[in-house]
Amino acid sequence: MNLNPFWSMSANTSRKRPDNEEQSGHGEQRASPARLPFGKKQLPAIPKNATPITKPSSTGTPAQSANGTHASYGPFYLEYSLLAEFTLVIKQKLPGIYVQPSYKSALMWFGVIFIRHGLYQDGVFKFTVYIPDNYPDGECPKLVFDIPVFHPLVDPVSGELDVRRAFTKWRRNHNHIWQVLMYARTIFYKINTTEPLNPEAAVLYEKDVQLFKSKVVDSVKLCNSHLFDQPKIDDPYAISFSPWNPAVHEEAKERMFTYKRRPEDHHKGTQVSGLSWVKPGSTQPFSKEDSPPQS
Amino acid sequence: MSWLSRLNPRGPGTRPGRSAAPSSPCTADPETCLMVFQNHWRQVSWVLEQHEPSSSSDDLTAVRNHTDQMLCLLAEERPAEVSEGGATVTQMGPILELVVTENILECLVQWHIRRGLDPDSQGALLKLFEMLIGQSQQPLLQHTAILHPLLRLLGACADPELGCPSALENSLVLLLNQVCVSMARQPVVLEMLFRAAPAQQGSTNLLIFSLLVPFIHRDGAIGQQARDALLLVMAASASHEAVARYIAENSYFCPVLATGLSALYSSLPRKIEVRGDDWHALRREDWIGVSSLVLFMNSLEFCNAVVQVAHPLVRSQLLDYLHNGFLIPVMGPALHKSSVDEMIASTAYLDLFLRSVTETSLLKTFLRFILLHRHDNDTILDTLLTRISSNSRLCMVSLSLFRTLLSLNCEDVMLQLVLRYLMPCTHVMLSQRRAIRETDLYGKSADKFLSLIPECCRLSTGPSAERDDDTAFWGKVLNSTSTESPAPHRPSTPSRLSFFIRQQSSGGSSGGGGPSTPTSMEPLQSGAPGSHPLSPDSPLSQHQTHIEFLDWDCGYLEYLRDARRGIELCSWACRDWSAPYDGENPSPNMAPPPPPPPTSNPSITMFPEHFSFQQGAGTNTPPGQQRAAIVAAARSEWSSSERDSGEWDVTIGKNNCISLTPRSKKRSLQREELLPKPVPPLVPSSSSSAPPLSASHPTSSPSPHIPTSAITVSYQAMYNGTVGQGDSCLDNRDRGLEVKKVKRDLGEQQYLDENANQNGSLVSCPSQSCTALPHSIFSNSDISDAKSVRPKQIPPQSSITLQTSDTHNAPSDLPETNQSVESLIEELLEQAPGDSQLPGDSNGQGISIEAFTQELRELEDRVNERVRAVCQQEETIRESLSAERQEEEQTLSLVSEAKLTGDTKGDSSAVGVCSPARLLSQPASQPYTGPFMVVLFAKLENMLQNSLYVNIQLTGIVAQLACYPQPLLRSFLLNTNMVFQPSVKSLIQVLGSVKNRIEAFAASHEDFPAMLKKAQQYLVARGKVDWTDLPAAMPTLRRSDSLVKSRKPSLGDLILRHTNSPTRARHAAQLALAHVRDGGQSLHSALFRGSGGGGGASGLEKQAEALRVKNAVYCAVIFCEFLKELAALAQEHAVTLPFPHSQVPEE
16 A cells, blocks of 8 residues: 655646647547547446455466467457457447557557546546456456546556456456446546545545545646646557647547548448338338339 | 430530531621521522422422521521620521521421422431531520421321331431430420420320330430430429329330330340359340340340439339339249249349349339249249259359348348348347347457368468467568558557567567568468478478468458458448347347248249258158159259269269160260360369269278268269359259159169269168168258258157167167267167167158268267367267268168168158258247248358359358348357357358368368368469459449458459459469469379279269369368458457448438
8 A cells, every 4th residue: 555645735736728628639630530539428327337346356367368279360359359348438438538549559548537527627637558468368457547646546656546446356248448447437426435545535535525625626736737748658649638729629620520430441332322111110121111113 | 413424425515516616617607698598498488389299309309408508507507696785695596587487497397298208308307407406506496496397397207107217217316316415405495395286296295205215225326315315304304293294194105114124134045155163143244245135234224324313203103114014024934934044044134133223212123022022922032042052053143143132231131031030039049139239359259260260271380480470470460551541440550560569579570561571471370380391391382382371371361351341331331220130129029920931932842952951840741742842852952963063964874774874975965065165174184074974983982981971972062153054954854853753663772772872872882772862862961951950950759759769770780880979879779768660660751861860960979079078069060970971871771771661761751851841831939040041051061062153152141241230140140159049050050060071071181281272372373363453353333342452362252353254264264273283183183092992983983073072172261261251250340330320311
């Protein structure tokens, strides 16, 4: 337990919080020209699957991948498992959370989380997810905030979030990375002080909420003051923020909102119009009679 | 709209005459022209005014000459431009004004008509008018003074009795075309034409239209001009309700168009000249030289265009007529023709039509016909489905048609073909329904598919090379993918690559280009290190093979990319479907029970064998029906195997079936005549044009453990798609009947003998009298199909009794029994009740033989389970060699016993295998995944016997199905962890069975690795040759050519590419042969070594064997690629994002 009572309270007061998550488009811009726009943001319910379990996890031996049968294809499996996880993240449309796998390793994802209300309102926390290389048979991924947020479950030195309490044993097929992300979001809305990584924060929350709150505000400020810093990890796909620049961001924003995904090499010549004359709710062919030509 | 723009080359502004006019030298002073014109007119009117119509040719000549001059002047006159208050207004030129006011043209035409129009002057007038309308510098037709005489002239051409004199047709159509062109430019003309007094138009309201209609289907330029003109009318009338109504209600346009198609169809060739063994569909190059087909396609294209541009009234009427006047009365019966040639032709035509039609509503009409129309109680779809199971080119053509259907991504088609059977979810265990929506997150299914790659196909290098291989491979990956733009929804490719490069902890190259040159790359697959090290002593050959293998083995990334593309395109195309088909929507409970398997279809009785295996339950069919079924089945088998294997008849001939021998000789002669210049065969030694065999099978095989059964059967199908095979279909049918007669006349023995010999199973059975009845009627593989599924379908009780009684008879006949099998049998015998009946007597069905063999198979499976303990319980289909052989021997002896009990037994046992009557008795509650899946799986299970091209087609179709994102379909095909109901065969089971067969085959051929290598080299070479001229290749109508672009020379596109141009394919094959000629030789020689043990084997038989081996070796190659393809699809499904529903139909 790293106990650090000297959590800097001299938070930078510059609160140049980015207007919105569109800022994050900048980082992506470098990476890939177009990405899927995420869905409407709204606060979800706490994910059920992420119920914390307080049993200490057994340090599982990093077993070799179970897909050992065909060694030459093994890398494909890992890669595709991670891709599939990423696809799930996209499908979940997690509110206020953005992730992007690193350029250098598919096992490292950069992310940022926007807190819209509550104690941590206006917080913009960048983080990095580290996935064990024996995924999905290893332990749960690690999630480390770039700047240690003042929070009972965040290590005040390393910035690592206590993920393992929620995923005592990482079970393939049941546990997914989006749940980790969801969990990271949840802690900012529902404070849990049991077995804290940051006892100071836990104690303050229990005993002196006002002080806790002010520390949180300072922490949020600190984080936001470093928002435009260079990414901690030098990676082309690391998420970096920059002040709003209409010349750059308007266009990117526009593209994000107007983007319509098409198949990769879809061209007009191919007839893939998706013929269907089935009336919704019916299972009969040609039940939808919009233009009945037959007698 | 391209059609219209093509029709309208001269838009109002681009009219060459007009734009060229100002500088034209002949544009003289308008006043002078007017004076000249008046001068001519004076002289003409002098003639015209003679009250007595003179018959003198002088008059006529004079009038003609003057008229020519006058109309030329009129045509060249430019409209007068008067500026009124600053605005320039165009007015009639002075000549036109004169023509209008004096009604000059009317006078002229009247005079001609009064005088009696001879064709000569009529033609001259038509030409004049055509010139005038086509070249006039100013709009003319809106003046009644011009329009009415024109109509009068045209009316004279539309003699109700004589029609238009043929000499005038060209001029007439050209004139009409010009009229329509200017009408398209001035819509008001249409209105005027429509309203013109009937006096001018004769009986019809729209004379030009009625005049054009007879030329709709005309050949050549005249037909094209007429169609173009009509299309202009259609387009012009699209917004003109009255005209549209008139066309729909008062003209014969739609019926003529539709019934004309019928007439044109009936003149199409009944038989398509077969060109190459890979031919399976009509491409443009194929039909462009067939005039009747060109004619038909022109008219069909015209229909398509009319549907595109016409008023909804006209469109729906046309579609109606097409459906009821062409599809139902003509296409329907054509597809049900009894001759296989005609079936092939009509199926290929339908496929071509479907590929050519682009208008959605026309396509809908076709699909509606295929899916819903019942011909003789069966939908067209059912009929087509049954054709897949045939063993001929008919199968290829049918597969091609289904490929076309699948490529439409049409919900209705998929619903009828597959989804309605899967919707109730009865095929999965109740507890598994949840899993339908799951995706293969961790590559489990992919792993399972890849694990089915037979060990014998994993060519490997030495273990030391492995690491380097991987490095090089990933280097190549890097190379190939870093150039493409990153996919929108996934992390960057480079990151993944660098990740893996890091993981390999070798070759520290990061983001740059590939570190290795192609020559340094080595095969990716190194599954079994050291098992087949390449010969180290010849570096050159090693070098070469490495390159070749690289091409062959490293294709997995390509498969992944193809899979992604395929899935994305498919899910995009399906985004507007009415339901997700995920096992919940539509609700399984709401789904109507899927229709029972098709009933009493003549086509089914033609090809029953592949339907048999899912018809496990016993029947109470009346004996007569059974017999009929047997005859039909026998006939079909005889005919189909006949179709496929040239030497089949010879095997018969060897055995005392006298009636057949001469015919086969005759046929063989025919065949030779048919092939003066045989298409280059794949492997020269095993030419498909080989004359039929005339010798018997070897009476003993060199090694008793060579699995004869699984393989020997195969050659019934291996001639699939060989040249000239279709010729003999009718013959075959007859012969099939003859067989029956023989059987009746000479007794069963003979019949059996023939067939047993054909089967090749006599190797182990020296006595001619002990014959395998079921084998005799059906190939072994068919039986194994039947058997392998039956245990799950036979009601438990009956199957048990059968088994016990069978096995009771069995043991004495087990000469070479695998130890464990033996013990299992003994176990079983101990449990068996004492009553020993002859197999046939145990119940009236007499399915004892299969029951027995099935039981044996189960035993064998259990042995396998114990030994391997690897595979799942469901894989009961495996066929280990020894047991297979054993089983056969037992079967033989059993039959010989059974034979004593009487004639009927044979029949009934055959029914047990194959009776189409089972189709009727399929219990409705039995989970049934639909005829399409059943027939595909059956065909797939038979891969080892299929020809290369059938397999390419077949695997292409399954892969195409596997692209569909609907969870019901996806889980059924690709989720290898799903537990299905016992009666439902899964794809993985089928593939497992194929794997076992391949391994059995490989084990029996010691030079299999070499042959496999050659086959791969051949396919690679062939693919390469094709690639080189790919840019010139024409993409098919709806297939994205990009598919072809990047694909390794492996699967479906091989055939796709080939059929783009038969000539090119042949050329490619030739070139490829030059590369691998020695490969062919070795394939060939291998066969001689392998099978030529018996002294009596003739060269012909060796060739047959060579073909059989060739098919098997190619099958092994295709199979491995197919597994990679499926694995890639399974993986890509997990990372594909769905497309949102499009609110407005796009494009």
